[in-house]
Amino acid sequence: MKRWPCLAASWLLLLLAPVARACPCSDDAGSGLALTREDELAAAALVMTTRSAYGVFDAQGNYRKSDSDETETAQELLLRAALRWPRRLEWLAELGYASYRLHAGQVSQEQRGVGDLIVRARYQLLDESMPHEPLPLPAVAASMLLRAPLGLASVGAAHGFGSGGAQLGLGAWELGIGLDAARSLSGALGVLVAGELGYRFEDHTLGRARQLGLRAEGLLGLRASPLDWLSGLVAVRARSSGDATFSGRRLPGTGERLVSVVVGASVDDTASGLRSSLTLSLDPPWSGLSAGSSAQVALGVAVGWSFDRSD
Amino acid sequence: MARSSLAPSLVALALLVGCSAPVPAETSVTLSSERGLVDATVRFLGPVRRGENALVAELSAASPGAEPRLAAVSAFMVTHNHEAHAGSISETDAGFEASELDLFMTGRWQLELELRVAGEPDLLSLPVDVP
DSSP: OOSHHHHHHHHHHTOOSTTTTSOSOTTSSSSOOOSSOTTEEEEEEEEEEEEEEEEEEOTTOOEEEOOTTEEEEEEEEEEEEEEEOSTTEEEEEEEEEEEEEEEETTEEEEEEEEEEEEEEEEEEEEOOOOTTSSSOOOEEEEEEEEEEOOSGGGGTOOTTOOGGGGGGOOSSOEEEEEEEEEEESSSSEEEEEEEEEEEEOOBOTTSSOEEOOOEEEEEEEEEEEEETTEEEEEEEEEEEEOOOEETTEEOTTOOEEEEEEEEEEEEEOTTTOEEEEEEEEEOOOOBTTBBSEEEEEEEEEEEEEEEEOOO | OHHHHHHHHHHHHHHHHHOOOOOOOOSEEEEEOTTSSEEEEEEESSOOOSEEEEEEEEEEESSTTOOOEEEEEEEEETTTTEEEEEEEEEEETTEEEEEEEEEOSSEEEEEEEEEEETTEEEEEEEEEEEO
16 A cells, blocks of 8 residues: 555656656766665666757856747757666766757757767765764765767767757767765755766867866755655756867857756655656856856656665 | 755855856957968947847958958857858958858857968957857
């Protein structure tokens, strides 16, 4: 009797893996938290996201609502697979496929293809201390990320992507390091903090030497788990990248900054291994908050399975 | 402990959000080419806007007697992989006029003017902000 509402909710929401327990922004590099729990051996998830831009921030951070002749939308599928071996180390691979459309005045583009391959290794450095321990330490993990530019952007045939076109690839190799921490505030409440830095190597996506700026990303979230099988997350994510270099020249004003608010809900049936989640991400349209980026709303639905360890 | 985690995170977030904005790009600027072969004044015809734009480049060669020419005008939004090219370049009394330059996305573009002077290539590069 206790299980059926959990399973029903899982299928009803058509959701995924530990997304709400971890980071719901699972379709982007950065702030990547674990896909598996420590008592699990492996997990896989499919994330379906639809996103639409409703405005744009210029280089100075001034926000402007999209004009009637401007649309930028994307539908994405992201496959995530994780293996936890040994127990404290998770290996995670992500590969996406996206359909991206941009219409701006006389320019109209539609692109479909795979995105970049992202491989991440995350090591659990520290377990959260028990309540009776004198020093209340959080759970802490460190991660490394490698992005391989397999996406459409890297083949040089897709000039003209909008800012949302990152789903079709960055066009550059990227190496990143990250750190995340989680701490329970009470039995049902917890706080998440994550940060990541990404170095982008030089590429020739535009036909000449280009190097994207250093990416810095941070996430601060509050997790609530009112029931064993249900959890929710509210998070603020800030992402920033430095100025790009083109043909050996640094171009001031080409960096980006984007602040997003993310809310998500996740259902986790531990008996069957089925997990699912629903995630909504919104970039607040406030001038000064973001710069050099489009403001988007994204809705993600995911479904996933996990496999417990036998030992 | 939660407070001790929150505090540095909020500080980091504030730093990310509050980093200084770049100086707005001028729409009329005098500058020298990369190899120093040409001095130029580049001026947009009207306010820069999203969509088609036109500009005039007044060119003068550093070497007496040489006649610089504007061969092509391109614009790049390097972070987003955008690229645009002027559809037309003509010589007028005011200088070389490049038009049909479709800066179709809001943000900072990098404008590149390809020059020829006495058979030698040179380049002018300047930022432009599309509101």
